[in-house]
Amino acid sequence: MSLVKKYGKExxxxxxxxxxxxxxxxxxxxxxxxLRKIGGFCHLYIGQEAVAAGTIGALDLKSDYxxxxxxxxxxxxxxxxxxxxxxxxxxxxxxxCSKGKGGxxxxxxxxxxxxxxxxxxxxxxxxxxxxxxxxxYMEENGxxxxxxxxxxxxxxxxxxxLNLAKIHDLPIIYIVExxxxxxxxxxxxxxxxxxxxxxxxAYDIPGKQLNGMQVMEVYDEFVNAVKSIxxxxxxLFYEIKTYRYRGHSMSDPAKYRTPEELxxxxxxxxxxxxLKQMQEEKLITEKEYKKMDNDIKAICDEAVDFAEKSPEPxxxxxxxxxxxxx
Amino acid sequence: xxVITFREALRQAMDExxxxxxxxxxxxxxxxxxxxxxxxxxGLWEKYGDKRVVDTPITEEGFTGLGVGAAMVGLxxxxxxxxxxxxxMAYDQVVSNAAxxxxxxxxxxxxxxxxxxxxxxxxxxxxxxSQALQSIFxxxxxxxxxxxxxxxxxxxxxxxxxxxxxxxxxxxxxxMYAWKGEVPEEEYLIPLGKxxxxxxxxxxxxxxxxxxxxxTLEAAEKLEKEGINAEVxxxxxxxxxxxxxxxxxxxxxxxxxxxxxxWPFASVGSHLGWLISRNAFDYLDAPVEMVASEEVPMxxxxxxxxxxxxxxxxxxxAAKKVLYLDN
Ligand SMILES: Cc1ncc(C[n+]2csc(CCOP(=O)(O)OP(=O)(O)O)c2C)c(N)n1
Numbered sequence: 001m002s003l004v005k006k007y008g009k010e011x012x013x014x015x016x017x018x019x020x021x022x023x024x025x026x027x028x029x030x031x032x033x034x035l036r037k038i039g040g041f042c043h044l045y046i047g048q049e050a051v052a053a054g055t056i057g058a059l060d061l062k063s064d065y066x067x068x069x070x071x072x073x074x075x076x077x078x079x080x081x082x083x084x085x086x087x088x089x090x091x092x093x094x095x096x097c098s099k100g101k102g103g104x105x106x107x108x109x110x111x112x113x114x115x116x117x118x119x120x121x122x123x124x125x126x127x128x129x130x131x132x133x134x135x136x137y138m139e140e141n142g143x144x145x146x147x148x149x150x151x152x153x154x155x156x157x158x159x160x161x162l163n164l165a166k167i168h169d170l171p172i173i174y175i176v177e178x179x180x181x182x183x184x185x186x187x188x189x190x191x192x193x194x195x196x197x198x199x200x201x202a203y204d205i206p207g208k209q210l211n212g213m214q215v216m217e218v219y220d221e222f223v224n225a226v227k228s229i230x231x232x233x234x235x236l237f238y239e240i241k242t243y244r245y246r247g248h249s250m251s252d253p254a255k256y257r258t259p260e261e262l263x264x265x266x267x268x269x270x271x272x273x274x275l276k277q278m279q280e281e282k283l284i285t286e287k288e289y290k291k292m293d294n295d296i297k298a299i300c301d302e303a304v305d306f307a308e309k310s311p312e313p314x315x316x317x318x319x320x321x322x323x324x325x326x
Numbered sequence: 327x328x329v330i331t332f333r334e335a336l337r338q339a340m341d342e343x344x345x346x347x348x349x350x351x352x353x354x355x356x357x358x359x360x361x362x363x364x365x366x367x368x369g370l371w372e373k374y375g376d377k378r379v380v381d382t383p384i385t386e387e388g389f390t391g392l393g394v395g396a397a398m399v400g401l402x403x404x405x406x407x408x409x410x411x412x413x414x415m416a417y418d419q420v421v422s423n424a425a426x427x428x429x430x431x432x433x434x435x436x437x438x439x440x441x442x443x444x445x446x447x448x449x450x451x452x453x454x455x456s457q458a459l460q461s462i463f464x465x466x467x468x469x470x471x472x473x474x475x476x477x478x479x480x481x482x483x484x485x486x487x488x489x490x491x492x493x494x495x496x497x498x499x500x501x502m503y504a505w506k507g508e509v510p511e512e513e514y515l516i517p518l519g520k521x522x523x524x525x526x527x528x529x530x531x532x533x534x535x536x537x538x539x540x541x542t543l544e545a546a547e548k549l550e551k552e553g554i555n556a557e558v559x560x561x562x563x564x565x566x567x568x569x570x571x572x573x574x575x576x577x578x579x580x581x582x583x584x585x586x587x588x589w590p591f592a593s594v595g596s597h598l599g600w601l602i603s604r605n606a607f608d609y610l611d612a613p614v615e616m617v618a619s620e621e622v623p624m625x626x627x628x629x630x631x632x633x634x635x636x637x638x639x640x641x642x643x644a645a646k647k648v649l650y651l652d653n
Contacts, residue, residue, distance in 0.1 A: 126395065127392075323470075
């Protein structure tokens with residue numbers, strides 16, 4: 001039975017919707033960046049949507065948490081943060097999810113258990129490990145998903161964290177989103193092993209490679225992984241192979257890769273693949289898809305409108321949130 | 327009142343807070359089964375078990391970051407760094423995450439954690455193991471930095487630090503652990519950001535914190551013998567900083583010597599000197615003097631090592647200088 005059929009209409013529709021929201025939202029963000037409405041670094045996730053959608057789709061965010069790196073718009077949307085608050089954050093407005101103090105790389109929502117994007121490569125990995133520690137300590141039933149790129153995997157932070165997670169059986173899934181490049185560096189040039197899934201074995205954590213263009217495969221695997229961790233806490237490690245269509249950030253023309261390579265990946269676009277699979281199983285019509293897309297585009301337009309109209313933070317906010325009040 | 331060691335005072339503080347609040351746990355190298363490299367955590371593992379007193383591998387970045395994550399979601403970790411020298415490995419986690427997550431998230435998260443351990447020169451340990459690193463922590467907005475000088479202060483300040491909802495860097499000194507002092511049996515807390523007048527005086531203000539308080543008080547006694555009445559102010563916490571206590575003393579004595587064991591360039595003391603010159607300028611009869619570490623990596627040789635640090639004669643000389651009594 002196909003995975004689309006196995007999980008049925010409700011689940012597949014929500015995964016499709018989640019990915020499409022990320023795609024349209026970031027297209028809009030890219031556009032607004034071009035208009036200089038958004039400043040700083042802006043790392044788009046376009047192409048990688050199936051990773052966030054498929055993994056986070058398997059969670060229950062009442063008990064589970066996610067934490068990631070600076071390419072975090074997709075994850076923030078996938079946990080259900082308000083697109084308005086995310087766009088306003090990109091604009092640096094007071095209504096942003098981090099009150100305009102975080103920006104693109106620091107999307108946080110305590111309520112949605114989104115523990116942020118992190119601007120320091122790999123810095124989130126020990127922190128995510130600590131969140132898993134809390135789950136175990138409080139004897140909760142949650143799981144942490146901790147995301148990072150292929151560029152982060154050689155850091156001590158990664159190795160130190162896997163070791164700690166294993167010796168304490170922490171409920172955490174480390175996910176390397178291998179989009180094949182760390183900025184302009186082909187990961188193969190800087191990694192002693194090219195099969196990154198192997199990297200957990202040194203810590204007795206089995207690794208598995210997933211096709212990050214196939215959202216259903218990712219989702220199916222994570223439903224099972226999360227279930228196994230809920231039954232008995234332990235760490236897991238996944239290399240999810242993916243690709244970013246855009247440059248590393250808005251200022252990167254991505255000359256280090258060929259147009260052919262990019263085209264090849266666009267042929268396996270995660271959204272088109274799922275749509276096709278759903279159409280084959282008659283779970284969605286062209287008309288329904290168009291409507292979904294239009295609704296999502298409207299949501300993104302609204303987010304821009306909201307961000308545009310939102311106030312800048314007061315100057316007095318400068319000294320707010322440095323410390324918690326006693 | 328019982329007389330106990332600095333080490334015992336710290337241990338009592340952690341013990342009482344762990345008993346009081348289940349969310350407080352302790353982790354670091356050798357803190358559990360070995361009872362702590364400097365025996366500060368003695369007995370806590372026996373009492374609280376593996377869950378709450380945790381031996382870690384030698385991975386400062388990893389376990390400090392783990393503390394940050396645990397704190398973000400509601401636990402109250404105490405991270406012991408075997409010494410602050412090794413905290414340099416964890417510096418990214420302290421600066422990028424512990425100090426800034428609250429701000430970057432628009433106030434959504436609290437980071438109730440204490441990172442503690444010995445800071446400052448010890449003896450015969452050479453440059454990598456003998457340095458006072460408070461300035462680089464104090465430099466970072468979002469961190470509180472505490473530096474007690476007596477067992478009494480250590481206990482009261484550590485208890486307050488553990489209850490604080492912010493990341494606190496708690497600085498001890500390897501050579502201080504055996505220092506003794508009176509500590510009451512009943513519970514007490516000392517607020518962060520309140521300096522303490524360790525000795526009243528009217529002729530010159532000596533301002534210090536942490537381990538050099540001892541030589542500063544000795545210098546005050548020496549000065550007393552020469553008829554100079556020094557007031558000694560113990561900052562107790564570097565951040566928040568009790569500026570007003572310092573200005574009040576300067577308004578009384580009209581001259582000031584700052585004593586600290588870190589390097590003077592961009593240090594806590596040099597900052598304080600600037601604050602005094604700006605906010606108490608009209609009360610000063612002489613430029614503020616500072617007795618700090620010599621600006622060199624710590625030499626191994628003991629004679630040189632002592633020469634690097636603030637010592638009684640240096641403080642006495644500085645006091646006489648601001649009183650225009652030298653030569
Ligand atoms: C510790 C650190 N070093 C360098 C950088 C600069 N930098 C930002 S992103 C990046 C590449 C990271 O690539 P990867 O982890 O594969 O993530 P991706 O961009 O592919 O999602 C670098 C070198 C940084 N932010 N932090």
